[in-house]
Amino acid sequence: MKIIDTLRSRRYAVTFIILIIASFVLATVIPQRTRMSEAEWFRLRSNYPEFIEIISFTGLDHVYTSWWFLAIVVLFSINISLNLSDRIRASWRQFQDIRPLSPSEIKTLPLNAVISLSGDKDQFFKEAEKILKDFRYRLKRHNQGLTAQKARIGYFWIPLFHGSILIVLCGVLISGLFRFSGTVELSEGQEFHGREEEFINRWYGLLKYRPEMGFSIRLNRFNVEYWDRGHPKLYQGFIEVRDRGGDVLTKAVEMNEPLKYRGYSFYQTRYWGYSALFGLLRNNAQELTGYVNLPYKERYDNVILKQDFLIPETGLRAFLDYEPASKILRMEIKDGLKTIVNGILKEGDYIKLNDHTLRLHRIVKWTGLYISYDPGVIVVYTGFALMVLSSLGMVFLYPKRLWLSFEDNTLLIGGDAGRRRVEFREEFIKIVEALKRMTL
Amino acid sequence: MNWEIILYWTATTFYGIAGAIAISGFVFKKERLINIALGLSAAGLVIHGISIIIRWKSVGHGPYINMYEVMSSDAWVAMAFYLLLQIKYRFLKRAAFIVIPIVFLSMGFGIMSTTEPIPLPPSLRSYWLILHIVFAKLCSASFLVAFGLAGLYLLKLSRPEAEFLSRLPTPERMDILIYRFNALGFAFLSIMIIAGSIWANNAWGRYWAFDPVETWSLITWLAYGMYLHLRLNRNWLGKRSAYLTIAIFVLSVLSFFFIPYFLKTVHSEYLVR
Numbered sequence: 001m002k003i004i005d006t007l008r009s010r011r012y013a014v015t016f017i018i019l020i021i022a023s024f025v026l027a028t029v030i031p032q033r034t035r036m037s038e039a040e041w042f043r044l045r046s047n048y049p050e051f052i053e054i055i056s057f058t059g060l061d062h063v064y065t066s067w068w069f070l071a072i073v074v075l076f077s078i079n080i081s082l083n084l085s086d087r088i089r090a091s092w093r094q095f096q097d098i099r100p101l102s103p104s105e106i107k108t109l110p111l112n113a114v115i116s117l118s119g120d121k122d123q124f125f126k127e128a129e130k131i132l133k134d135f136r137y138r139l140k141r142h143n144q145g146l147t148a149q150k151a152r153i154g155y156f157w158i159p160l161f162h163g164s165i166l167i168v169l170c171g172v173l174i175s176g177l178f179r180f181s182g183t184v185e186l187s188e189g190q191e192f193h194g195r196e197e198e199f200i201n202r203w204y205g206l207l208k209y210r211p212e213m214g215f216s217i218r219l220n221r222f223n224v225e226y227w228d229r230g231h232p233k234l235y236q237g238f239i240e241v242r243d244r245g246g247d248v249l250t251k252a253v254e255m256n257e258p259l260k261y262r263g264y265s266f267y268q269t270r271y272w273g274y275s276a277l278f279g280l281l282r283n284n285a286q287e288l289t290g291y292v293n294l295p296y297k298e299r300y301d302n303v304i305l306k307q308d309f310l311i312p313e314t315g316l317r318a319f320l321d322y323e324p325a326s327k328i329l330r331m332e333i334k335d336g337l338k339t340i341v342n343g344i345l346k347e348g349d350y351i352k353l354n355d356h357t358l359r360l361h362r363i364v365k366w367t368g369l370y371i372s373y374d375p376g377v378i379v380v381y382t383g384f385a386l387m388v389l390s391s392l393g394m395v396f397l398y399p400k401r402l403w404l405s406f407e408d409n410t411l412l413i414g415g416d417a418g419r420r421r422v423e424f425r426e427e428f429i430k431i432v433e434a435l436k437r438m439t440l
Numbered sequence: 441m442n443w444e445i446i447l448y449w450t451a452t453t454f455y456g457i458a459g460a461i462a463i464s465g466f467v468f469k470k471e472r473l474i475n476i477a478l479g480l481s482a483a484g485l486v487i488h489g490i491s492i493i494i495r496w497k498s499v500g501h502g503p504y505i506n507m508y509e510v511m512s513s514d515a516w517v518a519m520a521f522y523l524l525l526q527i528k529y530r531f532l533k534r535a536a537f538i539v540i541p542i543v544f545l546s547m548g549f550g551i552m553s554t555t556e557p558i559p560l561p562p563s564l565r566s567y568w569l570i571l572h573i574v575f576a577k578l579c580s581a582s583f584l585v586a587f588g589l590a591g592l593y594l595l596k597l598s599r600p601e602a603e604f605l606s607r608l609p610t611p612e613r614m615d616i617l618i619y620r621f622n623a624l625g626f627a628f629l630s631i632m633i634i635a636g637s638i639w640a641n642n643a644w645g646r647y648w649a650f651d652p653v654e655t656w657s658l659i660t661w662l663a664y665g666m667y668l669h670l671r672l673n674r675n676w677l678g679k680r681s682a683y684l685t686i687a688i689f690v691l692s693v694l695s696f697f698f699i700p701y702f703l704k705t706v707h708s709e710y711l712v713r
């Protein structure tokens with residue numbers, strides 16, 4: 001039980017915060033392996049072998065996935081959770097009830113006032129209740145007097161805020177375990193089924209999990225626009241979702257406008273380029289078609305794009321030069337080192353190669369899409385919503401309490417609003433004034 | 441002739457003169473000088489506002505794409521926030537000698553970066569981004585006020601007999617105001633980070649990437665959280681609270697404005713040009 005007591009001690013809050021800050025600082029100051037290319041890392045390792053040795057050994061080269069950082073976060077979460085259950089109980093008690101105070105206790109409150117009174121107490125209470133109701137207080141009669149409170153929900157902001165931190169951390173954990181993401185390059189007219197081999201890059205969470213996509217998408221058309229001076233203005237892919245054989249929906253996917261369908265999200269990236277759609281025919285067999293993507297360049301005016309590929313079944317290699325400005329595609333086909341074809345191709349042209357015919361169907365655009373499946377997002381967003389609510393609540397909607405009680409022929413009024421008593425003073429004074437007017 | 445730049449420089453000059461007058465008002469303890477400084481600042485604010493509007497119209501997006509636009513609009517918001525606030529809390533007038541020079545320095549810092557118009561890239565077209573930016577400004581402004589109050593508070597404690605500081609509220613009241621503005625800034629900072637995270641998820645498919653500016657904002661957030669804890673649970677009130685406020689404010693300036701210059705980050709793609 002000693003351990004539990006240590007773990008739940010709220011004295012550690014500041015310690016945890018300092019430890020986490022220190023880890024973040026280290027992670028931005030010390031080079032992190034995951035933020036560097038292999039080449040950069042290699043260069044660093046050959047220049048500073050001892051330094052790299054030390055940071056690799058201690059995990060300082062991958063702070064966020066090091067055992068000690070994860071341990072800090074786990075202990076931190078346990079600490080918050082244990083504290084939270086206590087705090088919620090305490091808040092609930094405060095929310096439900098307000099303990100009547102004796103006249104001498106009221107006099108020790110940070111805000112208090114005394115009004116001398118003559119006349120009927122019951123009549124007075126009725127009037128006072130009306131006034132306090134106008135100030136939107138909830139009232140309770142006791143034999144000694146009256147208690148009132150307002151904005152009781154405010155007792156929950158602090159636990160809710162800490163709870164929202166926990167919820168966000170849970171979401172992050174779910175992402176870490178289940179998140180999948182990948183990139184694809186899709187040409188106009190091309191369909192994507194979510195098979196492993198269709199991705200260019202893939203990143204898995206710890207559990208290496210990815211649900212079957214169960215539907216396919218097709219890029220119908222891709223559109224780019226530029227501002228006058230050549231800065232990019234719009235990347236827009238018109239994507240069609242096909243589920244169970246039929247078209248379900250089409251959407252213009254833009255940056256900041258992803259397509260979401262059955263747990264998967266498709267994001268427009270800023271990468272795009274040209275691709276050539278070829279068909280390969282052998283005798284009377286079915287035509288084999290495929291896209292050859294030409295490389296991405298920041299700007300496509302005045303460039304020549306080069307790409308080469310192996311023509312299936314033939315053992316021949318094709319070399320492409322494409323000039324987007326003039327739309328000229330030059331193709332050279334080599335058998336080993338020997339050039340057997342060299343010339344310009346237009347859409348619809350074909351080339352005979354022994355048993356095969358190679359046809360250039362079209363030149364279209366391809367675009368990069370980033371695909372993610374992340375069940376943690378909804379949890380993180382829930383935490384975010386609660387955090388916004390509670391952090392604003394803490395500032396703007398705080399609970400206030402009043403106690404009214406008689407002592408001989410005087411009325412004692414006390415008020416408290418925790419750390420907000422200075423702001424509460426204005427309202428308190430107004431209430432006292434209103435009560436005074438009533439007794440006159 | 442570029443009116444936007446001319447007005448920018450005019451406003452900067454107004455702020456500069458106002459700052460100098462506010463400082464001499466503080467040094468020579470002349471209330472009237474401070475009133476003049478505030479008047480000049482208000483005039484500067486109007487001119488500055490026109491400059492921002494001209495730019496907004498000519499580049500076709502709000503002032504948030506590079507350091508020039510960011511510093512200029514931050515300075516505007518901070519100045520507007522301060523001028524409005526000192527109407528409600530009259531004693532804040534006496535923080536003019538801190539606030540106006542800071543605004544002036546931000547203007548200078550902003551004009552050092554290019555004023556070349558940069559059109560809105562597709563990744564930045566998002567309501568979440570606008571929310572992100574608005575709350576970034578609001579949180580900087582609240583923290584700035586807390587910082588100014590903390591400075592005044594320490595001054596008042598060190599020279600309790602000074603006539604100039606005599607009309608400040610009681611130290612207890614100031615202490616609570618420092619806390620209030622830090623807490624308000626903390627709420628705004630939470631919203632800023634959250635909006636940024638949602639924007640990142642919409643634009644790039646991930647809500648957190650440990651980008652250095654992201655990480656340093658989180659560090660700042662944790663630091664203000666630590667401040668609130670120390671204050672509430674360990675009774676760090678008064679002087680300690682004021683010193684901590686100043687230290688964390690410096691940290692926040694470092695995180696928001698200097699980190700993009702030192703570390704490789706997505707924010708420097710458009711901030712640092």
Ligand code: HEM
Pocket residue numbers: 009010012013014016017076079080083158161162165394623661662663664665666668669672673
């Ligand atoms: C180990 C983890 C933590 C523990 C045990 C903890 C505990 C507490 C406790 C006991 C309070 C005071 C509640 C009261 O008596 O009314 C509090 C307040 C607060 N905590 Fe935490 N906390 C932790 C982490 C954090 C973190 C990471 C943040 C955010 C950066 C945070 C932000 C706050 C805020 C904003 C308040 C309210 C302060 C105020 O209203 O002045 N806490 N916390």
